[in-house]
Amino acid sequence: MKTANNQVYILGSSRIPFAKSQTVYADVTRKELMVAALNGLIRKNNLQGKFIGDTALGCLMNSSADWNLARECVLETELDPNSPAYNTQRACATSLDNIWQIAMKIHTGAIELGIAGGVDTNSDFPIEVSDKFRKFLMNMNNAKTFGARMKALSGASIGMFKPRAASVTEPRTLMSMGQHCELMAKEWKIAREDQDQVALASHLNGAKAYDAGFYDDLVIPFHGITRDATLRADTNIQKLAKLKPSFDPVAGTLTAGNSSPLTDGAATVLLGTESAAQKLGLFPMAKVIDVQAAAVDFVHGAGLLMAPTKAVSQLLTRNELTFKDFDYFEIHEAFAAQVLCNLKAWESPEYCKNVLGLKAPIGSIDRSKMNVVGSSIAMGHPFAATGARVTGTLAKLLAGGGKKRGLVSICTAGGMGVAAILESV
Incomplete structure (x- = not known):
């Protein structure tokens, strides 16, 4: 097997402004956020109609309805529709891991150009039904006779309708x-x-x-904002000192001010070989x-x-x-x-x-x-x-x-x- 040994370059990057969840992007879907970041990367680097060897996009708070999220996002852009894409997840390092995956494909010569990125939004949060309600729906769906439907209905209860939100606690410790x-x-x-x-x-x-x-060519305007809505230029040490602990009210030191907020947003990175950069008229940013x-x-x-x-x-x-x-x-x-x-x-x-x-x-x-x-x-x-x-x-x-x-x-x-x-x- 012939394997290349290509140096991999960061050729570009684009993201939308980040915003605190349930605010600016409250009515925007994860797909719309991701497509906006991708389109920013495409237009900035003149990738319209270009074939991209592979695209790795991640989302932690994804829904089963978006089981093919990455590919669907690519198809919503101006990229060559023959460009493949796939979903990934490694918690908060998801898109950094994507960068490494795409880089390795470029390094071995499998592809010349690739995109890595990710999106998350707690505003478009996937809500699951309870196990009991899920089983009830499946039993009703599988019931073929009147008697079977009545039997399935007999197992219904008010409590089963309570939704189950995705948890961000550690399953083994039940701690956030x-x-x-x-x-x-x-x-x-x-x-x-x-x-x-x-x-x-x-x-x-x-x-x-x-x-x-500095961020003028990295952050593209979206949904009426041009910079991260969580950024507080007017904060000071006195304001931060007044905030109450968030996780341990008695002896805690972590507050909303010295912790990252729950945030909606999407970001992308374009990677490629030196020859791919030359074909596109781009100057590599870093190796x-x-x-x-x-x-x-x-x-x-x-x-x-x-x-x-x-x-x-x-x-x-x-x-x-x-x-x-x-x-x-x-x-x-x-x-x-x-x-x-x-x-x-x-x-x-x-x-x-x-x-x-x-x-x-x-x-x-x-x-x-x-x-x-x-x-x-x-x-x-x-x-x-x-x-x-x-x-x-x-x-x-x-x-x-x-x-x-x-x-x-x-x-x-x-x-x-x-x-x-x-x-x-």
Whole structure:
């Protein structure tokens, strides 16, 4: 079998503004959000009528009615309808994992061009019926005689009509991600004030970047808004300090202000070879170097959102790099406490030895290089879209000139984490 060894490039990125759930996009479907982000990418990069080798799109809060969501979204765009597409899901790292899948297909020569992305919306939330009501409907559907229908009807009750909403709790602990992160914050002794400072920096950096025009070609106007509706340019440390704990009302430190909000949105990234870029008249923004996924046993003591420490450690070891070799760090802010726990773990000799198997701590990240244009607390976190947002942002930062390398780190539900390395062209 002949296998290529292509270098893979980020050629473009496009997303719609993110918005707090049940607000701006309250009446917009997940498909409409995803198609809008795709169309932005297509028009920006002159892909109308072009064949795309493959498209990987993800959605956590998907519905069985959208079982072929990715392909249906592609068919709604101006791409060549012969372009295939498929659905994926790896919790909050879904679209980063999609980027890696598409990159590997390009690397091996299976395709020349590919799109990775994701969408999530808690406004177009899939609601399931109860198990009892589902069985009742199936029995009624299968009943062929009057007697069979009457027998099925005899099993009906008022309680069975209560809908069952999709849960965001961990099935093995029955705890939410915020509750798990509260445990991490206590274990690592993360102060409330430090969390609020991370949140404040996210908002101020994001607002400054928007004002400077950084996002002008990354975020396309949609549904009447032009920037992320969760961004608070006017917040300050005093306002953040007044917010009450969200997950532990007695001794908690996580609040609505230092946690990412439930968000609606979609994001995309275009990947390809150098020859594909030349054919399209595009200039590569950054090179995809490596990606790593990892997991922790959070049921038996590990912090639910600590897996990025392992993913990053494995990436650095394999590529013989240290934190000093990076110019930018895009650390997904599910919660400010989660970011600070990860940073503290990398600095801990005991943790790095016992958990990561290292002889010495990885070290400290230069905080002036972290999330320099805002991150999930300020921009929002539509679960499956965040990886594409972060990667597109980092690619543009590296394309700005003078900088050579960036690191992405994303924590996910289920005790997983995914990290990636990009380099300038």
